[in-house]
Amino acid sequence: MTATDYEALPALAEEAPAPSAGTVVMKFGGTSVADVDRLRAVAQRLVTAREAGNRVVAVLSAMGDTTDELVRLAHQISRRPVARELDMLISVGERISCSLCAMAIHDLGHEAISLTGSQAGIVTDTAHGKAKIVDIRANRIHEALDKERIVLVAGFQGVSTEFDITTLGRGGSDTTAVALAAALGADACEIYTDVDGVHTADPRIVSNARKLHAVSYGEMLELAASGARVLQLRSVEFARNHEVKLHVRSSFSAADGTWIREEDERMLEKALISGVTHKSAETVYRVEGVSAARLFEALAQAGVNVDTVIQTGLEIVFSADEGPGAEDALGSLGVEWSAREDLGQVSVIGAGMKSHPGVAAKMFSALEELGIQPVIVSTSPIKIGCFVARDQVEQAVQALHAAFELERPEAERRHA
């Protein structure tokens, strides 16, 4: 097994122990641990889960914008901070929140222990800043759980096969949580955040957006890839590959959130359309005079995530998440290229659309009524994405949410 293979493996067959009844992994993001009071609330929540009989493993992010501040400090001292040292630096934020939370748990009369990524046995490759998990040696976690301790694991980090501290990149704490849930055979991985679940659209744009009770891994992948910010793509992939049930819910309420799980568990409620997502700002590059193979090799080497690709004859059009990286890669190829900065993307996602060919037609007619002309369209079996003018994105989201009647429960919709 190579380092890069691990995260894509179908299951942790060899490493995972038999599922131990009642193990739960609970992950809390930066806003959920932003200050001392919120950390205390997290401690209380963990204690409640422990008192309900669970073996509790928590993964915490850094408090508020601690990590951003550390990155800023690094850029104050160096224009291009060495990756190894940047990881040493920015991995401290999660340790701070974990140790503080452990103190608060002790004050509530329970035993707790905080572990660094390294102490928790999270072994990664050596790709600093975007390391991949290659192994989880959870013996220390098991020992602590056997002693009835609540275990707090610093998210977003691990120790490399060269014994250096690594970080997992954006959304790394979600990945830590899902990987631990897989390795520990946990019943579920609960992702606590500042919203109460996954919605049919961004509630700031669509006032009657509904919280989804459940979505499939595939839908969640498309939702995350096309703009839903609640979960990082990579952690959803990891969850699907290792069959970890995710539960996205609010840190600030006890209400159920959104479950992300196998599609077949919820055939009855399989929606035609689960949600409308958007990305307000996309950069679309148009390149001529290079083969797709050479272009994508250069982009991959620069670590650029490509969203959509269209090839028409000699032209390749693609959108990329990381502008500067993409432009470095294009520069290295010595080809002609141009970039459009005036576009955004709107997508509809639903596992049910596989068997309903009318979705695209309905989508385009809803946009046409507003006079919106998609510039680029990209599709997958369960998603249709349209690049539209950046200033029309919100309007488009609202129109599509209404067209597919997403404000209504599934059963009450008049499906096209």
Add this chain to the structure above:
Amino acid sequence: MTATDYEALPALAEEAPAPSAGTVVMKFGGTSVADVDRLRAVAQRLVTAREAGNRVVAVLSAMGDTTDELVRLAHQISRRPVARELDMLISVGERISCSLCAMAIHDLGHEAISLTGSQAGIVTDTAHGKAKIVDIRANRIHEALDKERIVLVAGFQGVSTEFDITTLGRGGSDTTAVALAAALGADACEIYTDVDGVHTADPRIVSNARKLHAVSYGEMLELAASGARVLQLRSVEFARNHEVKLHVRSSFSAADGTWIREEDERMLEKALISGVTHKSAETVYRVEGVSAARLFEALAQAGVNVDTVIQTGLEIVFSADEGPGAEDALGSLGVEWSAREDLGQVSVIGAGMKSHPGVAAKMFSALEELGIQPVIVSTSPIKIGCFVARDQVEQAVQALHAAFELERPEAERRHA
């Protein structure tokens, strides 16, 4: 060898490799790494030492008051933070300064690597908050030095025999530096600080105080114990036990500072009196109805450092550095006690006083001229300490500095 024995061992005979020519350990305190600009200056200083052909190991403290702020955070979340978690928390400050400094060194065109206490192989016992070093496994440092890298070690911390992060207590970074210098067989351990060396008295109180070129380990121990703040007692003890030459000097100038080394190397310049020190605030406890054995067992269990002890019949008088701890210990004994908070201490220190019985007489008459009556007197072969009224401490320091002519070079004094 037990854990507690290590720091007191006469030499690291088995662990220490043959001295490698040109290894230097350079330690920088909190004010020397207070901000990005100062960290850059430290980086430049390390590069200069490297370019002069040295194998360079640097030990850094946390930036400015980072550690104090973390401790404050811990006390915000918990009235009595668990010691293990407090160590996990407060050990991050040194990692931040080391990783930032490594980035700055890379920008100067040299290779550098930052190591946590654990990565540097600093193994301690499990006494969180005041751990003692039990072993140094320096193979990772040697590897990096062999690759011509500047090695930055996070001060003040190690990893316990239970694999937990520990901190070494007050002055811990000095201890890290001295222990590394011993283990690496370094030529010297340079302690960079915000003063330019050890003085005959505190220059803020005695305007014509002189910088000492050299003092013996024994004198430095007495100086440190009786109030000179430039070095922690423990690191001086460690240096003496392992014969590590210390050089205390300024981070802000290239001038020589003060050397601390074996007495016999500098017999010619052995001063009658090397310096006058003071502690502005001492708490003196008077206890009745308990044996010295029971009292000191209770104080030791509470981890209280006792400075001076006098026993007269049933009464034991002692001064302690840590008030609350001392009072907890006294409370646990259920005896009668009282505390005096109106005293300070003034001491004169000099290796030469061993053979000059007139020192005490001169000291008392100088104090008497000012109408100062010592309340308690404590002596060692090379120190005389007087407890005096707190508001007379500064006056006493000035008078003693003048009486022993410490403003003059050694050769020009009229010895009593």
